[in-house]
Amino acid sequence: MKTSSGIAIETLIRARYPLIYVVSFEENRVDEELSLITSARKKQIFKWTITNGLETPDGSFLSDFKDPIKVLEYILHADVNGIFVMKDYHPYLNEPVVVRKLRDVAHSLKTSMKNVIFVSPVLKVPIELEKEVSVIDYNLPEKEDISEIVKNIAAGIGNIDNLEISKNPALLRKVTEAALGLTAEEAENVFAKSLVQTGNFDLKIILSEKEQIIRKSGVLEYCHVNESMQGVGGLDKLKNWLSKRGKAFTQEAREFGLPEPRGILLLGIPGCGKSLTAKAISSMWQLPLLKLDVGKVFSSLVGSSEENVRRAIRTAESIAPSILWLDEMEKGFSGLGSSGQTDGGTTARVFGTFLTWLQEKKTPVFVVATCNNVSHLPPELLRKGRFDEIFFVDLPSKEERKEIFKIHIEKRHRKVDDFDLDKLADAAIGFSGSEIEEIIVSALYDAFDKNEDINQSYIENAINSMIPLSQTMEEQIKGIREWAKIRAKKAGSIEWETENVAVRQLEI
Numbered sequence: 001m002k003t004s005s006g007i008a009i010e011t012l013i014r015a016r017y018p019l020i021y022v023v024s025f026e027e028n029r030v031d032e033e034l035s036l037i038t039s040a041r042k043k044q045i046f047k048w049t050i051t052n053g054l055e056t057p058d059g060s061f062l063s064d065f066k067d068p069i070k071v072l073e074y075i076l077h078a079d080v081n082g083i084f085v086m087k088d089y090h091p092y093l094n095e096p097v098v099v100r101k102l103r104d105v106a107h108s109l110k111t112s113m114k115n116v117i118f119v120s121p122v123l124k125v126p127i128e129l130e131k132e133v134s135v136i137d138y139n140l141p142e143k144e145d146i147s148e149i150v151k152n153i154a155a156g157i158g159n160i161d162n163l164e165i166s167k168n169p170a171l172l173r174k175v176t177e178a179a180l181g182l183t184a185e186e187a188e189n190v191f192a193k194s195l196v197q198t199g200n201f202d203l204k205i206i207l208s209e210k211e212q213i214i215r216k217s218g219v220l221e222y223c224h225v226n227e228s229m230q231g232v233g234g235l236d237k238l239k240n241w242l243s244k245r246g247k248a249f250t251q252e253a254r255e256f257g258l259p260e261p262r263g264i265l266l267l268g269i270p271g272c273g274k275s276l277t278a279k280a281i282s283s284m285w286q287l288p289l290l291k292l293d294v295g296k297v298f299s300s301l302v303g304s305s306e307e308n309v310r311r312a313i314r315t316a317e318s319i320a321p322s323i324l325w326l327d328e329m330e331k332g333f334s335g336l337g338s339s340g341q342t343d344g345g346t347t348a349r350v351f352g353t354f355l356t357w358l359q360e361k362k363t364p365v366f367v368v369a370t371c372n373n374v375s376h377l378p379p380e381l382l383r384k385g386r387f388d389e390i391f392f393v394d395l396p397s398k399e400e401r402k403e404i405f406k407i408h409i410e411k412r413h414r415k416v417d418d419f420d421l422d423k424l425a426d427a428a429i430g431f432s433g434s435e436i437e438e439i440i441v442s443a444l445y446d447a448f449d450k451n452e453d454i455n456q457s458y459i460e461n462a463i464n465s466m467i468p469l470s471q472t473m474e475e476q477i478k479g480i481r482e483w484a485k486i487r488a489k490k491a492g493s494i495e496w497e498t499e500n501v502a503v504r505q506l507e508i
Contacts (some may be wrong), residue, residue, distance in 0.1 A: 005138045006033040009117070013037060013083065017134050018109035019102065022140035025121040026183050027087060034085060034117065039147055043113075044082030048089075055296040057082070072101045081113040090124040099126050105131040116150035128485070140318055141184050146176045149184060150201065153191040164200055173251075178206040181213060181319035207288065210319050214290060217354070219312040223289040223325070227279040233407055233433055234400030235273060238266075238391050238491035245388070247283045247360060249321050249364055260321070261388055263358070264366030265329075265381075266490065267374050268393030269477055270469060271347075271434035274370040278325045281368060290316055291325045309350050313357050321364040329369045330376035358386050374483055382487070391491045395470055395477075396433055400492060401425040404433050408440040412454075421455055427463045430459075430470040 002010070004023075012020050024030050031047075033284060038045045047055040053063040065071040068089065075084050087423050092098045106129075118133075125133050142151070150172065154163055165172040178188045190209040194202045214222040229239055237364065245261040247253060253260075266274040282289035292312055316324045357365065367387070371377060382390065396404060402425040406416050442465075443458035470477055484490075 001031065002036060003139060003142075005136060006037065009033065009148060010037045010041070012134055012136070013041065013115050016110060016113075016115070017190050018106040018114075019118070019129070019133045020115060020209060021118045021120070021123065021133050021135045022123060022138050023121065023123045023135065024119060026138065026140075027119060029141075029184055030119050030138055031085070034083065038083060042081070044080055045085065045174060046080075046082060047085045047087065049087045068095075068098055069101060072105055074104055075114065075116060076108055078114070080174045083117055087120045088120050089118050090120045090122050092208040093124050093129075095128050099128050102129060103132065111252070138196060140181060141187065143176050143180065145184065146179045146182075146187055147172065147401045149187050150175055150179075150191060153188060153195070154201075174203060175201045175206065177321070178203050178210075182505075183317075186213075202463045210288060213319065214315065219293065219308050220315055221283070221291040221293060223291050225279045225282045225289055227276055228283045229280045232273055232276055232280050232412075233404035233408055234396050235277065235393065235490065235491040237493050238277065239392075241389065241391075242281060242284060247286070249287070260364040261366050262361070263324075263369065263387045264388045265369045265371065265390045266393055266491070267371040267377075267390065267484070268491070269395055269432060269480065269481075270372050271432035272393045272395060273433045274393050275327055276433075278323070278327070278368040278370060279353065281366075282323050285323070285366075287366070288319060288322045289325055290319075290322055291327065292316075294326065294329075294331075306349050306353055309353050313354070316365045317361075321366070323366045323368060326367070326369040329371050330373050345384070355380065355386070366481070374480060390488040392481075392488035394481070394484075395430060396436075397492065398425045398429070401428050401431065401436060404436045405440075409438050412440065412444065419459070423456075425460055427460060431463070431466075432470070435466065435468055439466060442466070 008019065009022065022030055034045060044057040047056065048065070049055075050066060052061050052066075052076065054065040054071055055061050062074075065074050067446050071084075071086075090318070093102075102116075109115065123135060125135065150165065154165065165175060179190070182190065186209060191201060194200070194205040197205060211222040214220050229242075232239070241264075248258045248261055266277060268274060279289065281287075316322055363425075369387070380386075380439040402421045405421050405424050405428075406420070409416050409419060428439065431439070439459060439462045440454075443454050446461065447454040447458050
């Protein structure tokens with residue numbers, strides 16, 4: 001069965017495009033596709049590598065044509081109806097003689113029945129050849145292809161009826177989706193590895209192979225998540241919104257007419273749980289979390305930064321459904337307004353590439369962007385269509401502070417009943433969630449130093465000795481709140497206290 005990429009290649013061959021560049025790591029799949037095409041079109045197929053030379057349709061090798069220039073001479077003068085597959089030819093595209101010869105070949109082939117097809121994992125097209133070369137990104141195996149690989153691997157061990165995928169169609173679907181983003185060979189290897197290690201198809205082993213892909217990309221970081229929504233205090237409106245959207249990644253949702261969720265922008269005060277929420281979404285939805293390090297995107301080589309962000313996007317899409325996390329987004333794209341004067345427009349182009357993808361993406365990659373200073377974000381990012389919703393994460397209210405104290409006390413294996421949470425929450429007005437955690441840690445240090453267990457007084461003393469960010473940055477926080485009132489949805493349902501935190505009274 002021909003793939004969409006194969007149909008595109010066949011169309012270009014039939015239209016007599018002289019030079020076709022197929023970008024793919026999967027030489028075997030491309031070879032199989034080209035064999036189907038040549039067989040259907042009654043064409044001959046020649047394959048060239050630098051190690052073997054030119055392989056003819058009868059399987060023999062012409063080793064005299066290992067040289068990248070000589071093989072072009074052969075193609076130019078060969079009187080055949082066929083295609084010439086050039087594998088890993090890209091290193092020679094830096095040589096002026098090769099580039100000139102290819103232009104000669106391109107002009108000649110337009111009136112012949114011959115096509116040259118480059119197959120390489122690296123896209124490298126010299127400026128001189130941009131108008132002669134047509135580029136096709138060969139798609140990775142789709143669900144049907146992966147499912148077929150699963151069944152073939154299972155059949156190969158001889159006892160397919162004993163495997164759980166034979167009894168559980170839902171597991172087969174999960175295994176298939178878990179392997180999306182792998183090449184056919186990677187999928188075969190990891191399925192075989194899973195069967196050897198566990199005697200079955202293990203989702204954790206399959207996902208570990210995906211992690212290797214992320215690490216090799218160099219721009220994305222695969223986050224191992226231990227946090228859950230139970231560890232996030234407050235933010236009940238946001239949690240409810242996420243709970244509803246988590247069900248929308250299923251096939252049942254597609255049949256119901258629901259689109260996949262696009263993403264959310266979490267903006268607000270530092271230390272109030274934005275990054276923690278991003279991690280908790282991954283656990284809640286059981287999807288891989290990828291962190292985009294914008295700093296790694298930018299490269300000193302001209303054009304490399306734009307290619308880095310495109311590669312990051314392709315990687316995230318290849319393992320979809322997934323979550324793409326951009327932490328403190330405003331810092332990554334700082335200097336956007338002066339990009340043309342300071343970096344030749346690189347930041348603006350990278351941001352433009354990301355913005356276009358955010359608007360047009362069709363794959364189930366859920367984007368979670370966090371931001372502390374909304375004034376640094378460009379207005380085009382905030383308009384509807386980029387994100388499903390913009391949530392404002394405020395300082396925790398009294399009830400939310402009680403919940404956060406409870407979470408961190410229990411996390412340190414202490415009994416909550418031994419503490420007066422109401423009194424602690426009243427005393428900690430204006431403190432963020434991360435500051436409350438630091439209060440507990442500081443109290444633990446004090447108690448440990450005195451060889452005692454932590455108690456109410458240690459926590460109260462820690463509160464009294466700490467100046468919260470809301471006090472040192474009162475004007476900035478007020479400005480953020482004013483902006484968010486009419487532009488964002490509040491993440492929590494309880495309104496924060498209106499007392500002036502700068503003159504809070506700590507009478508405990």
